[in-house]
Amino acid sequence: MEEIITLDYGSGGKKTSRLIEQYIVPAFDNSALSELGDGALLPGADELAFSTDSFVVSPLFFPGGDIGKLAVCGTVNDVAMCGAEPKFLSCALILEEGLPVETLERVLQSMRRAASDAGVQIVTGDTKVVEKGRGDGLYINTSGIGFRKYRLPGLAAVRPGDAVLVSGTVGDHGTAVMLARSGMMDGELRSDCTALNRLTDAMLSSGAGIRILRDPTRGGLATTLNEFTEGRSFGIELEESAVPVRPEVRAACDMLGLDPMYCANEGKLICICASEDAEALLETMRAFPEGRDAALIGRVTDDAHGRVALRTGLGGRRILQKLAGAQLPRIC
């Protein structure tokens, strides 16, 4: 049977990985891509970091953000996770015929504010228009260039006993978008969409033994941790009670049948660091509004099968797989 693209391929989970690993990386065969981070340090020009992201979120506006803010913060964060200082963004718009110009203006103003807040400049752009029905109002691609400021040793430096930190509550973005899409409104629940480059700069300049940083967007915390352990000779064990989840996110997840561990975040990072530096690093993180709820959520284990396990409140142990299928399509 002819294989076709389904929404699962865009979930950020297993199918997305398969698409990328089986088709895209082999096609473009080069070492920068095969590391599969969200940004690349450039071969032969490794003072530069380069990242790209397209945004197709529906609805365009949601509590806590909109597609424009998301497009700026998402790419800023991907560059920042490389240990680079994000400086320049491109902005490529695919507009659907019939989009009110006023909607476009609101999105552009939001991009401008987000870029200004993050200290980056939008320096080049492109605009295409597709027929009514061939888009979804507005798709945005941003690509970002940053200058490398820190050298992160990466997954090869991760050791059993290392600490796993998260910069705050998980699942806020995914659930906020899903509620907005369903037309249900919750005054409390907002996307966490924000730029993390000031936080990463403070963390990396603190001298803590940071191995790797990653923002757990599509596929959520559980999927990103699985990307870390996949094919490695270490595992990760999380303490369920230590993972910060807002009560309103938990309630929304219960209602929608979602798991906050798999819900997208757009203003959070995961950090693996040397155990002895964890407490001081958490203090550094908590000094920022975007790191206020930072927490130590688990440890690296010597599990040779690279499993991510969750120790539950009742003393049980559950294996967290990568997201399979599309829990939340079109959330970024």
Added chain:
Amino acid sequence: MEEIITLDYGSGGKKTSRLIEQYIVPAFDNSALSELGDGALLPGADELAFSTDSFVVSPLFFPGGDIGKLAVCGTVNDVAMCGAEPKFLSCALILEEGLPVETLERVLQSMRRAASDAGVQIVTGDTKVVEKGRGDGLYINTSGIGFRKYRLPGLAAVRPGDAVLVSGTVGDHGTAVMLARSGMMDGELRSDCTALNRLTDAMLSSGAGIRILRDPTRGGLATTLNEFTEGRSFGIELEESAVPVRPEVRAACDMLGLDPMYCANEGKLICICASEDAEALLETMRAFPEGRDAALIGRVTDDAHGRVALRTGLGGRRILQKLAGAQLPRIC
């Protein structure tokens, strides 16, 4: 009445300019953007050139190319026109649910070949999936980074008497795509889609007094020349008989009611250079397959109204405006 986006806004002509000048540039207010080239030399890092382009061409495959080849060559060319050497590309895919994986593979292989031919590396990427009906099979964004190799003086250096050169026949891409879309096939008519970075490198290293280079894509030759003269105190006069147009392109234009001067090109460049260097530069260009049909097509005039005029075979004189409306939607 509420203003909405129409297909005209994507034509590359007057409406596109208005959208960009009225809404996008003011929103992102910065000097790099307001120069409105297709690539940016980065403020404070001007050894770098950065460009972005989204591709929404329909159909995905057409004689002489496909959306993948177009996405690589288009961004390579935008970087090359800045006087930079294109080095790194990103590749962001928006896939429509239902796209055959085999189609994606063909496009990716085409991108790989085009990147290899142009000497650039695809180093970072992103993949999103939208619901069936919300895309058109496949949209691709490529962004490109290049290292500045030459300093082009730009429009401020243009003087009356300067020569206007084109690297070959005009209108090939636009007419090939329109014929493919209409289902009519013409064995002869092919898109000119190709990378021009080797040609620009040879031209710029020749020492000729080159003022500016630009690839006349959407909106064609007439629109790009109008972008040069707009708000300037010089005009351009073209000799109609000197503008190279393939007989099959002319025939297709007659049939489709198009004007080759406004049809998109994807493997051509326009160059304004010092008059005394024009002949030697044409020789340099003609040594490349992509510059084989290079021609001197006109001169810069001292027209204070910045008009682009065409001297016709019969001795008449016609003013060429920017493209108004959408002669050819979705051609790149």
